[in-house]
Amino acid sequence: MNKTSTIILRGVNQNYNSTTWSFSESTFVGRDKTLKVFLDDNSVSRKHAEISLTKIGWQVRDLNSTNGTFINGKKIAKETFTLLPNDIVQFGEIALKVENINDLPLTKSMEDAVTDDFNIESVYTSNWDESFKSLGVLGDRTPKAGEKIFALLRAGHYLANVEKQEELLKNILTDTVAVLDAQRGAIALLSPITNKLVLKAIETGSESNSKLKPSNLRIPYSDTIAQRCLAKGESILYKGSDDAKKIEGQTGSISEGVMESILCVVLRTPRKKLGILHLDRGPLQPDFTKDDLKLADALASHVSSGIECAMLLDKQRNLFLNTVTILAQAVELRDIYTGGHTHRVTAIAMLLAHEAKMTEDELEKIRTGTPLHDIGKIGIDDAILRKPSKLTLEESEIMKQHTTKGAAIVMLVPDLIEIIPIVRSHHERWDGKGYPDGLKGEKIPRIARVVAIADAMDAMVSDRPYRKGLSLEKAFEEIGKGRNTQFDPALVDAFLNMRNLLDNYPEIPEA
Numbered sequence: 001m002n003k004t005s006t007i008i009l010r011g012v013n014q015n016y017n018s019t020t021w022s023f024s025e026s027t028f029v030g031r032d033k034t035l036k037v038f039l040d041d042n043s044v045s046r047k048h049a050e051i052s053l054t055k056i057g058w059q060v061r062d063l064n065s066t067n068g069t070f071i072n073g074k075k076i077a078k079e080t081f082t083l084l085p086n087d088i089v090q091f092g093e094i095a096l097k098v099e100n101i102n103d104l105p106l107t108k109s110m111e112d113a114v115t116d117d118f119n120i121e122s123v124y125t126s127n128w129d130e131s132f133k134s135l136g137v138l139g140d141r142t143p144k145a146g147e148k149i150f151a152l153l154r155a156g157h158y159l160a161n162v163e164k165q166e167e168l169l170k171n172i173l174t175d176t177v178a179v180l181d182a183q184r185g186a187i188a189l190l191s192p193i194t195n196k197l198v199l200k201a202i203e204t205g206s207e208s209n210s211k212l213k214p215s216n217l218r219i220p221y222s223d224t225i226a227q228r229c230l231a232k233g234e235s236i237l238y239k240g241s242d243d244a245k246k247i248e249g250q251t252g253s254i255s256e257g258v259m260e261s262i263l264c265v266v267l268r269t270p271r272k273k274l275g276i277l278h279l280d281r282g283p284l285q286p287d288f289t290k291d292d293l294k295l296a297d298a299l300a301s302h303v304s305s306g307i308e309c310a311m312l313l314d315k316q317r318n319l320f321l322n323t324v325t326i327l328a329q330a331v332e333l334r335d336i337y338t339g340g341h342t343h344r345v346t347a348i349a350m351l352l353a354h355e356a357k358m359t360e361d362e363l364e365k366i367r368t369g370t371p372l373h374d375i376g377k378i379g380i381d382d383a384i385l386r387k388p389s390k391l392t393l394e395e396s397e398i399m400k401q402h403t404t405k406g407a408a409i410v411m412l413v414p415d416l417i418e419i420i421p422i423v424r425s426h427h428e429r430w431d432g433k434g435y436p437d438g439l440k441g442e443k444i445p446r447i448a449r450v451v452a453i454a455d456a457m458d459a460m461v462s463d464r465p466y467r468k469g470l471s472l473e474k475a476f477e478e479i480g481k482g483r484n485t486q487f488d489p490a491l492v493d494a495f496l497n498m499r500n501l502l503d504n505y506p507e508i509p510e511a
Helices: 108-113 128-136 146-161 165-179 223-232 290-334 341-355 360-372 375-379 393-400 402-411 414-425 446-461 472-481 489-497
Strands: 006-011 020-023 027-030 049-054 057-062 069-071 074-076 080-082 088-091 094-102 184-190 197-204 236-239 261-268 273-281
Touching: 057 069, 057 074, 057 094, 094 414, 165 184, 165 197, 165 273, 165 290, 197 223, 197 273, 223 236, 223 261, 223 273, 236 290, 261 290, 273 290, 341 360, 341 446, 341 489, 360 414, 360 446, 375 402, 393 402, 402 414, 414 446, 446 472, 446 489, 472 489
Parallel strands: none
Antiparallel strands: 006 020, 006 094, 027 049, 049 057, 057 080, 069 074, 069 088, 088 094, 184 197, 184 273, 236 261, 261 273
């Protein structure tokens, strides 16, 4: 067997956040410094587990470790477990994500097929765009409706590779407007609540055509034509403005000559109608043709199932976020002194993340993880959690355990693994004097550094039975004093820049 497979692991918690390991041969994992995957943590045994390459792929096996090996939250005993991309492998308290598995090993039958008996005339390597563009032309480079075929192929690519509905619709619309030379395009979907069309995406074509767009246009599509399209379940080609006045309920776009030619096609699956794809051309462009209508309808049919899936994913994502919110509220119901704390900390953290120009991925983790930053308090005794006076030194040490208890809870939910750094590390300090791991500087995950500032801010201005909350001015001053000691200096600077956004605290604007 040809063992050319490479597995890539990435740390997702504690000191190993974003650390990666890549190897192509069987490897041991443990606290022994000589091992390929060395994890310096007391919860990990000296030779904890083995990750080996077998005929059926990469497998992990526990080596009678003290604290066990887990796959996606489930403990494995003596059996081996086959690893797949995105699996979470936990050794003691240290979790690693299977980032990727490249070049899976050849099976015997595959090896037998790889011979030199084939008469290979040519080999060609290209990127995705070049590969599919080549399908749209003949061997002599004569165009074969290439852009139209390419639009269909790209649409399929988006369906397979884009998760967020907003991004999916935007990409589809951008290509469709370009291929059909429209001055503008829009996608509107039916609301499951009101059953009315809601604008979800808009795209303007060339810069010259965009000048035709009036400043007073309220919606970028013909509402009446869209309603007829949906009611009859048929796609429409509308040409000319002679009958514009007969179309009632318009925004004025047609009668003003802005939309000279219109394509409005139904987005539908065998199960239901989803909405409409609307394209228009202006008076300086040629009218759409029946062939254009057929292509637009084909595109709509091609992408509708993907759009429906994206809608379901959005619904699932919202349900997931609602579940997170309920869990967070469960904590606040136990801690009578922190009502609204979770909501405020999340709002401040999101404002700060935007101010610091963090990535979409980081924003999503902060949006999901911040409501759960104190989830570990569920495991703290009421006598300590609800104590009306200041905690003793011993009680404070017990309270600090909410970070590790929270991380342990979140570890059991594979979909939440990536927000563990927020739950575990939001009390770490820039100078290394925080808890639970004493991380310092850049070693503290950036998303946790954001939540640390937001958490401290709300704690300072909130009243407690044993003290009065600080004024906003004083709290900002204290955050400034913590620059380079308690807090990330760059994030402190960003936080101080958003001072005016919190003038009406505890009312906080949405980020």
